[in-house]
Amino acid sequence: MFRYETHCHTSETSKCAVTPAKEFVRFFKSKGYDGVFITDHFFRANIVDIPEGYSWEQKVDVLLKGYENAKAEGDRIGLDVFLGWEFGYESLHLLTYGLDREWLLCNPDLIKLDYKQYCDRVHKSGGFIVNAHPFRAIKGVVRLLPYDSDAAEVINGANADNERSRIYAEMMGLPFTAGSDIHNIATKANLAGVLSETKFNSVYDYIDAVKKRRLQLFECKND
Ligand SMILES: [Zn+2]
Numbered sequence: 001m002f003r004y005e006t007h008c009h010t011s012e013t014s015k016c017a018v019t020p021a022k023e024f025v026r027f028f029k030s031k032g033y034d035g036v037f038i039t040d041h042f043f044r045a046n047i048v049d050i051p052e053g054y055s056w057e058q059k060v061d062v063l064l065k066g067y068e069n070a071k072a073e074g075d076r077i078g079l080d081v082f083l084g085w086e087f088g089y090e091s092l093h094l095l096t097y098g099l100d101r102e103w104l105l106c107n108p109d110l111i112k113l114d115y116k117q118y119c120d121r122v123h124k125s126g127g128f129i130v131n132a133h134p135f136r137a138i139k140g141v142v143r144l145l146p147y148d149s150d151a152a153e154v155i156n157g158a159n160a161d162n163e164r165s166r167i168y169a170e171m172m173g174l175p176f177t178a179g180s181d182i183h184n185i186a187t188k189a190n191l192a193g194v195l196s197e198t199k200f201n202s203v204y205d206y207i208d209a210v211k212k213r214r215l216q217l218f219e220c221k222n223d
Pocket residue numbers: 086093132133
C-alpha cells in the first residue's frame with residue numbers, strides 16, 4: 001500500500017507551525033511514506049505575517065513557500081509532494097486540493113471572499129474541499145459545512161473529536177479522509193493519513209480515490 005500524509009503545516013507559511021518543510025519531507029521519508037500534501041493556512045487564517053505593500057503575486061509566494069521548499073527536497077530525496085492549503089473562517093477549516101499557483105494568481109480577489117463564495121469559486125474551477133476536523137470548536141462553536149464540502153476529515157491526528165466527525169460524515173453521506181494536521185515533528189500527537197493501493201501521480205488521483213471511497217485510513221503514534 002502507498003502511504004500519504006494529507007494535512008501538514010510548515011513553519012515557512014503557517015504561523016503556528018514549528019517544523020520547516022525540508023525537515024517534514026525527511027521525516028515522512030524516514031517513516032516510509034510515499035507522499036505528503038502540504039496544506040498551509042490560507043490568507044486571513046493563520047498564515048505568517050505578510051509585509052504591507054506586497055503585490056498579489058508576492059502574497060501567493062508567501063502562501064506557497066512551504067510547499068515549494070518541500071517539493072524541492074522531495075524531488076531531491078524521492079518523496080512525492082503535492083499542493084493544498086487550508087482555508088479558515090473561525091472554526092470552519094476547509095482543506096482545498098486540486099488547484100495551483102496559476103489559479104491563485106488568476107484569482108486576486110480570493111482574499112476578500114466569504115466561505116460560501118470561496119467554495120463556489122473552488123468548485124467552479126474543479127477544486128476539492130475537505131471539511132477539516134469538523135468538531136474542533138473555537139469558543140464552544142463548531143461550524144459544519146456539509147453541503148459545500150466534498151469529503152470530511154474523520155480522523156485528525158491532532159484529535160478533534162474524531163468520533164463525532166465520523167458520525168457527521170456518515171450522516172451527511174460525505175466520503176472520509178484522514179490527516180495528521182501536523183505542525184511539529186517533535187509533537188506527541190498521533191499521525192494519521194491514508195493508504196492507497198495505487199500510487200498518486202497527481203493530486204487528482206487522491207481526489208478521485210477519496211470520491212470513490214477507495215482509501216484506507218490510518219492513525220498511529222508518532223514515535
Ligand atoms: Zn485546521
